Amino acid sequence: MQDTSTILMELTWMVREFDRTALGFDDGILAASLDADGLEDNDGVPSDLIRSFLDEETAGPGSNTVGQELMASVNTSVGDLLTQGFGSVDELTTDYTTSFTAEGQTTACSTNAAIDAQSEGSGSNNVFEPPICFGTQAIVTLDVAKFNLAGGSELNVERAYQGLLVMGSEIRTDFSIFAEPGHRSTFLIEPPAFADVRAVDGNGTRVVIGDHFAGEWTVDHTQATEGAASIAQTTSLTMGFKNTSETTMVTVAEGDPGFTLDVTLDLSDERNAVLDLRASLHYLETDLLEEWGIQVVQFSELADVPLLTADGLRLAHHNGLVDLNLFTDAFPVDDIIMGVTDGVPGLEDLTMSELAWAADTVVEGIAGPAGGLNYTHDAGCTETGVTGVHTHYCLTGSAAMGYDHPVVLRTVSDPINLRFLDLLAANIDDPTVDDFLTTVQDDDLRRMMEAGFAASLNPPDDMLDSIVPEQLGGTDLQVTVVLPNWVVTESGDDRISLTLRADGENEVDISVRGPQPWQWDHEIKDGDQVLCAATQRTCVLSSVELDFETFDLHEWRQAVSVEFGLEVRVDMHRLAFLENITSPDDPVHVQFEVIPADLLRLAVDVSSSMDDPLALEEPITIPCDDFEWDYEVCDQSLPLEATEEGLTSFVSGAGDMLTGLIHAGVKGLEDVDPEETGIAFSNVDMDAFEVQFALSGIGAPGPVVSDAEAVSFSVSIPKVRIELGLTTGIWPLLNEGADPEFQIISQSSTALTAPVLDPMAAFMEGFARSLSGGFVNSNGFSFPPPEDDPLPVSTGEVDTTIAEEFDLTLSGPMTVTLPKGLKVTGTSSEDLLTITEVDGRDQITYMLPHGELDDDLELRFEMGWSYVWRQIWVYPTTFLIVLSLMFIGWRRRRRRRKARKAALKAAASGAAAQKMAMSDAAFAGYAGVNSMGMMVGEVDELGPVPDYLDNDGRFR
Numbered sequence: 037m038q039d040t041s042t043i044l045m046e047l048t049w050m051v052r053e054f055d056r057t058a059l060g061f062d063d064g065i066l067a068a069s070l071d072a073d074g075l076e077d078n079d080g081v082p083s084d085l086i087r088s089f090l091d092e093e094t095a096g097p098g099s100n101t102v103g104q105e106l107m108a109s110v111n112t113s114v115g116d117l118l119t120q121g122f123g124s125v126d127e128l129t130t131d132y133t134t135s136f137t138a139e140g141q142t143t144a145c146s147t148n149a150a151i152d153a154q155s156e157g158s159g160s161n162n163v164f165e166p167p168i169c170f171g172t173q174a175i176v177t178l179d180v181a182k183f184n185l186a187g188g189s190e191l192n193v194e195r196a197y198q199g200l201l202v203m204g205s206e207i208r209t210d211f212s213i214f215a216e217p218g219h220r221s222t223f224l225i226e227p228p229a230f231a232d233v234r235a236v237d238g239n240g241t242r243v244v245i246g247d248h249f250a251g252e253w254t255v256d257h258t259q260a261t262e263g264a265a266s267i268a269q270t271t272s273l274t275m276g277f278k279n280t281s282e283t284t285m286v287t288v289a290e291g292d293p294g295f296t297l298d299v300t301l302d303l304s305d306e307r308n309a310v311l312d313l314r315a316s317l318h319y320l321e322t323d324l325l326e327e328w329g330i331q332v333v334q335f336s337e338l339a340d341v342p343l344l345t346a347d348g349l350r351l352a353h354h355n356g357l358v359d360l361n362l363f364t365d366a367f368p369v370d371d372i373i374m375g376v377t378d379g380v381p382g383l384e385d386l387t388m389s390e391l392a393w394a395a396d397t398v399v400e401g402i403a404g405p406a407g408g409l410n411y412t413h414d415a416g417c418t419e420t421g422v423t424g425v426h427t428h429y430c431l432t433g434s435a436a437m438g439y440d441h442p443v444v445l446r447t448v449s450d451p452i453n454l455r456f457l458d459l460l461a462a463n464i465d466d467p468t469v470d471d472f473l474t475t476v477q478d479d480d481l482r483r484m485m486e487a488g489f490a491a492s493l494n495p496p497d498d499m500l501d502s503i504v505p506e507q508l509g510g511t512d513l514q515v516t517v518v519l520p521n522w523v524v525t526e527s528g529d530d531r532i533s534l535t536l537r538a539d540g541e542n543e544v545d546i547s548v549r550g551p552q553p554w555q556w557d558h559e560i561k562d563g564d565q566v567l568c569a570a571t572q573r574t575c576v577l578s579s580v581e582l583d584f585e586t587f588d589l590h591e592w593r594q595a596v597s598v599e600f601g602l603e604v605r606v607d608m609h610r611l612a613f614l615e616n617i618t619s620p621d622d623p624v625h626v627q628f629e630v631i632p633a634d635l636l637r638l639a640v641d642v643s644s645s646m647d648d649p650l651a652l653e654e655p656i657t658i659p660c661d662d663f664e665w666d667y668e669v670c671d672q673s674l675p676l677e678a679t680e681e682g683l684t685s686f687v688s689g690a691g692d693m694l695t696g697l698i699h700a701g702v703k704g705l706e707d708v709d710p711e712e713t714g715i716a717f718s719n720v721d722m723d724a725f726e727v728q729f730a731l732s733g734i735g736a737p738g739p740v741v742s743d744a745e746a747v748s749f750s751v752s753i754p755k756v757r758i759e760l761g762l763t764t765g766i767w768p769l770l771n772e773g774a775d776p777e778f779q780i781i782s783q784s785s786t787a788l789t790a791p792v793l794d795p796m797a798a799f800m801e802g803f804a805r806s807l808s809g810g811f812v813n814s815n816g817f818s819f820p821p822p823e824d825d826p827l828p829v830s831t832g833e834v835d836t837t838i839a840e841e842f843d844l845t846l847s848g849p850m851t852v853t854l855p856k857g858l859k860v861t862g863t864s865s866e867d868l869l870t871i872t873e874v875d876g877r878d879q880i881t882y883m884l885p886h887g888e889l890d891d892d893l894e895l896r897f898e899m900g901w902s903y904v905w906r907q908i909w910v911y912p913t914t915f916l917i918v919l920s921l922m923f924i925g926w927r928r929r930r931r932r933r934k935a936r937k938a939a940l941k942a943a944a945s946g947a948a949a950q951k952m953a954m955s956d957a958a959f960a961g962y963a964g965v966n967s968m969g970m971m972v973g974e975v976d977e978l979g980p981v982p983d984y985l986d987n988d989g990r991f992r
Contacts (some may be wrong), residue, residue: 043225045174047114050136050143051106052164053080053218058109059102060094061085078262080218082163087149103147107170113216114172127175136169138222139254145169191355198230199351199429200332200341201277202437203286206234208274208338213253215267217260225273226250230431232278237271248278282418283432286345286439293512293538294319296442297504298404299376302518303459304530306478308451311386313372314394316404316442319345327507328366332357345439346407347429353409354428364391368505369447375503376515380459387450394444407441456520457481476642482522485550487635487741490526490627492620493546500536500544510538524551554741556630560609572886573612573630575743578848579605584855585755601755607746609633632743633733641736643678650678656690658697667700669693680734687729687749695727702758724756826862826894834889847886854878862895869893 056062061070061081070081090103100108107130115125136143146166200207215221226245227233236242236251243252251273257266277285296316303309321343325331332352333339344352352358369391377383394400396408413419413427416435430436457476476484504511513536524530526547535543560568560575568575585599613628643650652675660670674689676682699722733747820827836846854860859878862869868891870881 043176045114045118045172045176047172047174048133048136048138049110049170049172050138050145051086051168051170052083054083054086054106055109056081059086059105060100061089061102083165083168084149084163086168087147090147090149106168110170110172114174118174118176124177125174126177128172129174130170130172132168132170134169136167143167143169191357195431196351196355196357198228198277198431199348199437200339201231201275201285202283202431203341203343203345203348204277205333205339205341206274206276207333207340208272210270210272213255213269213271215255215257215269217257217264217266219255220258221255223253223255223271224250225252227273227275227278230278230280230283231275233273234276235274237273239269240271240273283434283436286343286437288319288343288439291537291539292318292439293510294321294324295508295511296404297372297508297511297513298516299372299503299514300516300518301376301454301459303454303456303520304518306455306520307453309454310451311373311376311383311388311449313369313376313388313447314402314404315367315369315372315445316407317346317349317445318439318442319343320349324507328362330358330362330366345437346442347435347437347439349443350409350411351429351437354426360393364393364445367391367445368507369445371505372503373447375505378502383452383454386452388447389449391445391447394446397444402444402446404444405441407444409443411441411443413441456517456523459517478520478522480638480642482550483638483737483739483741484635485523485548486552486554487632487638488550488553488556488629489635490547490549490553492526492548492625492627494621494623494625495544495546497542497544500534500542504536512536512538519548522551523548525549554632556610556632556743560743568609569886573610575609576611576847577607577609577746578846578884579603580848580850581853582851583755583853586757586855590759595759597757597759599755599757600753602751602753604751606749608636608749609746610743632741633745633747634737634741634743636747637734637737640678640680640683640734644680649682651682652676658693665701667697669696669700672696683731683734687731691727691729691751694729695725698722698725698727722758725758726754726756728752728754820896826896829893829895831889831891831893836884836887836889847884850882850884852880854880859898860895861898862893865892866890 056070056079059081061067070079070085086102086106090106091101093099093101094105110130111128114130115128118125132145132147134145136145144166145168147168197207211223211225213221213223224243224245225233227248227250233242233249233251236253240251240253242249244250251271253269253271255267255269257264279285295318298312298314298316300312300314301309302312320330322341325341325344330344332341332344332348349358349363353360369388373386373388377386394402394408395410396406397404397411398406398408400408402408410428413430413435416433416438417427417430418433419427419431419436430438435441455478457478500513500515503515504513513534515534517532519525519530519532521530525532525545526549528551532546532548533543534546537543556573557570559566559570560577567577581601581603583601583603585601586597587599588597590597610633611631613631618625639650655673655675657673658665658670660667672693674686674693676686702722702725728751730750730752731748732750733745853874854877856877860871860880862871862880864882866885866889868883868885870883872879872881
C-alpha cells in the first residue's frame with residue numbers, strides 16, 4: 037500500500053499450463069497438432085508448446101501473437117479480480133520475468149524455446165518445465181469504505197487514517213483475494229510507510245519484511261474441476277501506527293487530565309458580576325465516547341479507538357467524521373453550573389449562554405494554552421506543508437495528534453449583582469459571622485482590609501467535588517474568583533484560585549487582605565513629645581491624676597478624713613492582636629497584627645446595624661468568690677453589647693457596680709478586728725463616694741483608617757470627702773514607728789479597692805513617719821531631717837506589661853496633687869519623676885515607661901507651718917477661749933468667799949481636763965516633737981529639769 041488511497045499491486049505469475057482457447061490453439065494447424073499429440077479437448081497448452089509458438093500469429097497475418105494473447109488474458113483476469121477485491125484499477129502493465137518466488141522458494145523461468153529440452157540443456161524432458169513467468173504491476177485506487185471512515189466531501193482519507201493510527205487506533209480493513217481455476221495465488225499485502233500490520237485473519241500470516249510486518253494469504257485452486265469458477269476469498273488485516281524516531285504513537289502520561297474545567301467568577305465589578313465556564317478537552321477515552329454515542333469510524337466493531345485527543349477532535353471536525361452537536365448535547369454543562377451555584381445567594385437563577393466552541397483561544401483572549409477548533413500547529417509539528425492542506429491537526433513530530441492544545445467549549449452568564457461578602461457568607465457555617473457579613477457594607481469591609489485585617493478559609497476537602505460530574509472523572513478543575521479592587525489574596529494576587537486535580541489532590545487556599553494595608557509602625561506624638569515609639573505594636577496611654585485636697589486628723593471625733601479626686605484615663609490608639617485567637621487549621625483563621633482605633637469604631641458601627649449585635653455570651657460579674665466577699669453587689673451582672681448604646685449602658689453600670697463594691701468593702705472596715713490590725717474602725721462614712729466610668733471616641737469611623745484619634749476609657753472619682761472613724765484613736769496609728777524604707781508593690785487581690793485605700797494608707801504612713809521622726813525648722817517639719825539621706829523608694833524590677841499577647845503595658849503619667857502646705861522634693865534614677873507647683877500645691881507626676889521598669893527614687897517631705905496650723909488651730913483657740921472665761925469668772929468672784937475657791941479650782945481643773953480631751957488627731961502632729969515652750973514631747977531628753985518646774989513638770 038502506497039497510502040490509504042492507492043495500492044501498488046505487484047503480481048508475479050508462474051505458468052506451466054494455460055488455457056489453449058484463450059491463446060487461439062483451438063483452430064487450424066495448432067489444434068490438429070495438439071490432437072496428434074494425444075491432448076484432449078479440455079487439456080491446456082504446456083509451457084514448452086507456448087514457448088515454441090510465442091511469436092506465432094494466432095489468426096493469420098496481422099493478428100495477435102500467442103505471447104500477446106497470453107499477456108492480454110492475464111491483464112484482463114487481474115483487472116477484473118482487483119476491481120472486485122480492492123478498488124478501481126488505474127494502471128496495469130505485464131511483462132516476462134526470469135524467476136518466481138513464493139513461500140520462500142525461487143523457481144527459474146524461461147521464454148527461450150531453444151533450451152527447454154534435455155538435449156538442449158534442460159534438466160529433463162518435461163513439457164511443463166521450465167515454467168513461463170511474468171509480472172503484473174497495477175495501481176489500484178482503494179474504496180474509502182474499506183478503511184471504515186465515513187466522512188464528507190472534505191474527507192482526506194490518507195491524513196485522517198494516519199491521524200487515527202497515531203492516536204493509537206487499530207483499524208481493520210477487508211480485502212477480497214482470488215484464484216482462477218488451476219491457479220495457486222499468493223497475496224502479500226504491505227501497509228503504508230506509517231503503518232504496521234498488527235493482525236491478520238485466520239487464513240493469513242504476519243510476515244516480517246524489513247522493519248515492519250505484512251500480511252500474506254494463499255488461495256490454491258489447482259485442483260479445480262472442469263467448468264469450475266474462480267475462487268474469491270474475503271480476508272482482513274488490522275493496521276496500527278509504526279513508531280519512528282520522529283513520530284511516536286500518542287500515550288497519556290499518568291495524571292494528565294482529559295478535561296480541564298475553568299470556572300471564573302468575575303467580581304471586579306460586583307454590580308455586573310459574570311460567571312464564565314470553559315471546558316478544555318484534552319482527550320476523550322473510549323468509554324465516554326460510547327456513553328455519549330460518538331464514533332469516529334463508520335463501524336465501531338471494525339476499529340479500536342482508545343482515545344480521541346484534541347488534535348483528533350480537530351481531525352474529526354475538519355474531515356466531517358463527527359457532528360460536533362453530539363458533543364455539545366452530551367456535555368453535562370448544567371450539572372457543572374449547578375455544582376458551582378448551589379448554595380450561593382444570587383446565583384440560583386443564573387442565565388447562561390448557549391454552549392459554543394472556541395475557534396481560536398488566542399484570538400478570543402481565552403486564558404490558558406493556545407487551542408480551539410481552528411488552532412494551527414507550528415512548533416513541534418514537522419509535517420511538510422502541502423498546498424491546500426491545513427495543520428489544524430499534526431501528523432508528524434513531537435506534537436503529532438497530541439492533547440496539549442485543547443479544544444474549548446465555553447458558556448458565559450448574563451451580568452448579575454453579586455457581592456463578594458455574599459460569597460464568603462455562603463461558605464461559612466456560623467450564624468453570627470453570617471449575620472455580620474450580611475450586614476457589613478462593602479465600604480466597611482474595605483476599611484477593615486485597609487486596617488490590616490486578613491483571613492483565610494479552610495473549607496472541607498470535598499468542597500469542589502460536587503462541581504465535577506461523575507462521568508468526567510479524570511478532570512482538573514480550576515475555580516477562580518476575580519476579586520473587587522479593595523481586596524487581594526494573602527500573596528497579593530487579585531484573584532482566589534481553587535484547584536482540584538484529576539488525581540484527587542486539592543489546592544484550596546482562600547485568603548483575603550487589603551491591597552495596601554494600614555502600616556502601624558509609626559510614632560504617636562503629642563506635639564514634639566513621642567507618646568508611643570514606632571516599634572510599639574500596642575499604643576495604649578494611661579494617665580492617673582490623684583488630687584489630695586485635704587487630709588485631716590480629728591482627735592475629738594476619733595476620725596481621719598480625706599478629701600480627694602481621681603481621674604484615670606486610658607487612650608487606645610492601637611492594640612496588638614492576639615496571635616493565637618484562631619489556628620491556621622480552623623475553618624476560619626483570622627489574622628490581625630495590630631488593631632487601630634478606627635477599626636474598633638467600625639466594629640461597633642457595623643454591630644449596631646446587625647439584627648443580633650455582637651455581644652458577650654455571658655454577662656460580666658464580679659468574682660466575689662475568689663475574694664470571699666459577701667456583698668449585695670456580687671449578685672449584679674452587666675451585659676456587654678458592641679453597640680454605641682450598649683457600651684454606654686455598660687460603662688454606666690460598671691461605675692455603679694464598682695461604686696457599690698467599694699462602699700461595701702470600705703464599710704467592712706468596721707468589722708476589722710483591732711487585735712489583728714492594731715486599729716479598729718467605726719462609723720465609716722462613704723455616702724458621698726462615687727466611681728464614674730466614661731467611654732469616648734466611639735462613633736462612625738472616618739473614610740481613611742487611622743490610629744491618630746484614640747478610643748478613650750476613663751474612670752473618675754469626683755472630688756469627695758471621706759471620713760473613717762477610729763475606735764482606737766489616732767495615737768496607735770501614729771506610734772507604730774514604721775520602717776521608713778518601703779517598696780512599691782501591686783497585688784491583684786486589692787486591684788478594685790486600691791484607688792481608695794492604697795493612696796490613703798500610703799499618705800497616712802508617710803504622715804505618721806514625718807511626725808515621729810521629723811525635724812522642726814522655720815519652714816515647718818521635714819522628713820527625713822535635712823541632715824539625713826532622703827527617703828529611698830525602689831520600684832524593684834517591674835514589668836509594666838499587663839497582657840503580653842497584646843503587647844499591652846501600663847504606661848503613661850501618674851499624677852498626685854498634694855494638699856497645700858505639704859511639699860515634696862525628689863529624684864528618679866530613670867528620670868521619670870517630675871514635681872511641679874500648680875496653684876500653690878505640689879503636683880507629683882511619675883511617667884510609667886513601656887516595658888521593663890527598675891527605678892530608684894529619693895523623696896523628702898516638708899510639712900509647712902500653714903499645714904500644721906490648719907490641723908491644730910482649733911486647739912490653741914479653744915485653750916485661749918477657756919482661759920478668757922476663767923479670767924472673767926475670777927474677776928467676778930474674787931470678792932466671794934474663800935469657801936468658793938475650791939469650786940473655782942475645780943472649775944479650772946475641769947477646763948484642763950477639757951483641754952486634754954481634745955482631738956488626738958489634731959495633736960498627732962506633735963508626735964516626736966520636743967518643745968519646752970509647748971511642754972510636749974520627751975522633754976527629759978533635752979537636759980535637767982529647770983528649777984521653776986517640779987518633778988512632774990508643773991510650775992512651782
